[in-house]
Each structure stands twice: as C-alpha cells, then as structure tokens.
Amino acid sequence: QSVLTQPPSASGTPGQRVTISCSGSSSNIGSNYVYWYQHLPGTAPKLLIYSNNQRPSGVPDRFSGSKSGTSASLAISGLRSEDEADYYCAAWDDSLSGRVFGGGTKLTVL
Amino acid sequence: EVQLVESGGGLVQPGGSLRLSCAASGFTFSTYWMSWVRQAPGKELEWVANMKKDGSEKYYVDSVKGRFTISRDNAKNSLYLQMNSLRAEDTAVYYCARDYGPKLGIDYWGQGTLVTVSS
Numbered sequence: 001q002s003v004l005t006q007p008p009s010a011s012g013t014p015g016q017r018v019t020i021s022c023s024g025s026s027s028n029i030g031s032n033y034v035y036w037y038q039h040l041p042g043t044a045p046k047l048l049i050y051s052n053n054q055r056p057s058g059v060p061d062r063f064s065g066s067k068s069g070t071s072a073s074l075a076i077s078g079l080r081s082e083d084e085a086d087y088y089c090a091a092w093d094d095s096l097s098g099r100v101f102g103g104g105t106k107l108t109v110l
Numbered sequence: 111e112v113q114l115v116e117s118g119g120g121l122v123q124p125g126g127s128l129r130l131s132c133a134a135s136g137f138t139f140s141t142y143w144m145s146w147v148r149q150a151p152g153k154e155l156e157w158v159a160n161m162k163k164d165g166s167e168k169y170y171v172d173s174v175k176g177r178f179t180i181s182r183d184n185a186k187n188s189l190y191l192q193m194n195s196l197r198a199e200d201t202a203v204y205y206c207a208r209d210y211g212p213k214l215g216i217d218y219w220g221q222g223t224l225v226t227v228s229s
C-alpha cells in the first residue's frame with residue numbers, strides 16, 4: 001500500500017474538468033512540496049506540476065495543482081483524449097528519509 | 111535538451127547482480143541530485159534511491175538498503191545503480207531521473223531499462 005493515497009481511477013468526457021486527489025500525512029505532503037507526473041506505459045514520466053502548484057514551461061494551463069494541509073489535488077480542465085494516462089503524485093517524506101509516490105490514478109477519457 | 115539514457119538491464123537469476131548505468135546530457139550533471147525510480151509490471155512508480163551532486167548524501171528505500179548502491183561519476187556525466195542479491199520482486203523498469211533533492215522533486219526522466227529477475 002502506497003504512502004500517498006490516490007483514487008485508482010478517474011474519468012470524464014472531452015471538455016470536462018476532472019480532479020485527482022492525493023492524501024498523505026504531516027511527514028510528507030504536510031511539510032514538503034508535492035509534484036505531479038503524467039505517465040504513459042512504456043514512456044518516460046512527464047512532470048506536470050512542481051512545488052504544489054507550479055507548471056513547467058510547455059505544460060498547458062489546463063493542468064493545475066493545489067495543496068491544503070496533508071492533501072493535494074491535480075485538476076485537468078478542458079479534458080482531451082490525449083490526457084488519457086496514469087497520473088502520480090509524489091513528495092519527500094521526512095520520517096522515511098525518502099521520496100514517496102501515490103498509487104497512481106488511471107484517467108480515462110470517455 | 112535534457113537527455114537521460116539508461117542501460118544495463120536484462121535477465122538475471124535470483125541472488126545475482128546487475129549494474130545499471132545512466133548517461134546524462136544537456137545539463138550540468140555535477141550540479142544536480144540524481145535518482146533511480148522503478149516500476150514493477152502493473153504496479154505504481156517506486157522511488158529507489160537518490161544521491162547528492164557531490165556524492166556526500168545518499169538515500170534509499172528500505173526494501174533495497176544493503177543490497178543496492180547508487181553512485182555517480184561527474185567527469186563522465188554518469189549515474190549508476192549496483193544491484194546485488196536480486197529478488198524476483200526487484201523485477202521492474204528502472205528509470206534514471208534528475209532530482210532537486212530532499213524536500214523537492216524530480217523533473218526529467220529517462221526512458222527506462224527493464225530488469226527481470228527470474229530463474
């Protein structure tokens with residue numbers, strides 16, 4: 001079982017807005033930055049959000065991140081078919097002295 | 111353009127050893143932390159280890175402590191992962207990644223190299 005908890009699946013229709021949650025604890029999300037990645041099987045994961053809510057250059061502003069206490073969320077607006085992928089949250093854990101990932105959320109665009 | 115290219119994966123018997131390499135280019139390798147992250151078949155991403163730019167700090171996930179060793183050669187822009195006493199549960203795609211260290215995260219990832227531990 002992953003240290004960070006994500007829903008295993010999410011779905012939406014094109015144009016919709018979907019949100020993926022990531023729940024942790026005071027030793028990880030509560031005290032460190034949250035990162036979000038998009039991953040298509042067989043490819044390199046791609047950074048979507050860093051430092052809780054910052055977008056790297058090249059990432060569309062349809063993707064946004066937020067954090068409150070020991071939870072974080074990724075929102076994708078204007079859903080597109082190419083958004084269908086696995087999404088992971090990650091954070092450093094001070095108690096484990098290591099980085100932890102969520103279990104991943106498989107996003108399906110209906 | 112940041113590029114990370116892993117190599118060294120393959121089939122190894124339980125109890126065996128393997129050394130993964132990662133060739134980095136497109137950035138000043140010696141100024142970044144670096145990480146290894148793996149993904150077992152059908153499973154989630156799992157961080158394995160990371161290492162400070164000068165090698166003075168290293169961190170490992172508990173499941174590999176004492177068996178895996180992360181190292182780097184800044185002169186060769188290369189990152190390594192020496193894996194000993196391999197187990198079936200170490201079977202995974204191993205990714206090399208550019209890291210910003212504890213408290214922060216990873217930005218760029220390689221394409222990965224597959225390690226299969228089986229008799």
